[in-house]
Amino acid sequence: MNIPQAPKDGDFAHWVEEKSEALKFELGEKFPVPPTVLHSPSVHVETGKQKLEEVLLEHEEPTAEFLEELAALGDAPPLSDEELARQALEAGGGDGDASTPE
Incomplete structure (x- = not known):
């Protein structure tokens, strides 16, 4: 009896990932979603402030409010070393505990 060789580690997962990406693209072509329906998964629709991560990483179209805020930040004077410290x-670092700053 001839037993086929098992795929190398990661080959099957890579194949499945390629197929799923191709299917997502194909379905997106067949059933486009209007831009008004799309929203960021990291911020609920009812919250209004757009974040830089949403524009850069999630490819959201920047709102006029976001662009105004970005321009205002660009025009702001630099912070002093004391203010940065x-x-x-106050920030508390990754654990959110201000009593153990990082």
Whole structure:
């Protein structure tokens, strides 16, 4: 009896991923979603403020409000070293605990 060789580690997962991406593209072509229906998965629709991550990573179209805020930040004077240190101490780092700044 001839037993086929098992695929190498990751080959099957890679094949499945390629097929699923191709299917997503094909379905997107057949059933386009109007842009008004799309929203960011990281922010609920009812919240209004758009974030930089949404524009850069999730390819959202920047809103006029976002562009105005970005322009205002660009025109703002640089923060002093003391202010940066104060903000760093208040932030609390990755664990969110301000008593253990990082």
